[in-house]
Amino acid sequence: MKDKFILVGLGISAAIAGGLSLFASSQPDGLEKVAEDTGFIDTATDSVVAGSPLADYSFAGIEGTWSSTLAGAFGVAVTALVGYGLYLWMRAPQSK
Numbered sequence: 003m004k005d006k007f008i009l010v011g012l013g014i015s016a017a018i019a020g021g022l023s024l025f026a027s028s029q030p031d032g033l034e035k036v037a038e039d040t041g042f043i044d045t046a047t048d049s050v051v052a053g054s055p056l057a058d059y060s061f062a063g064i065e066g067t068w069s070s071t072l073a074g075a076f077g078v079a080v081t082a083l084v085g086y087g088l089y090l091w092m093r094a095p096q097s098k
Contacts, residue, residue: 012082019074024067026059 029035037043055062056076060069
């Protein structure tokens with residue numbers, strides 16, 4: 003019963019993340035907007051992860067709305083796996 007509850011929760015989370023990503027704004031975020039308005043956007047450098055497969059809230063190699071939907075669902079899956087791994091690690095018996 004507990005496993006089914008967790009799986010349903012993960013499914014709902016992935017659907018929400020993937021679905022809401024369709025409504026994400028393509029406008030620059032607050033910091034980028036301020037940099038544009040004040041004129042120092044040209045001095046900015048790319049992040050070290052700018053070329054990663056999930057940069058800019060999109061999935062590399064996929065165009066259109068599916069790109070952000072898959073990136074949102076993938077983010078939920080990675081977060082769930084990391085959380086589950088931490089749960090298993092913390093639950094493991096401690097040796098003295």
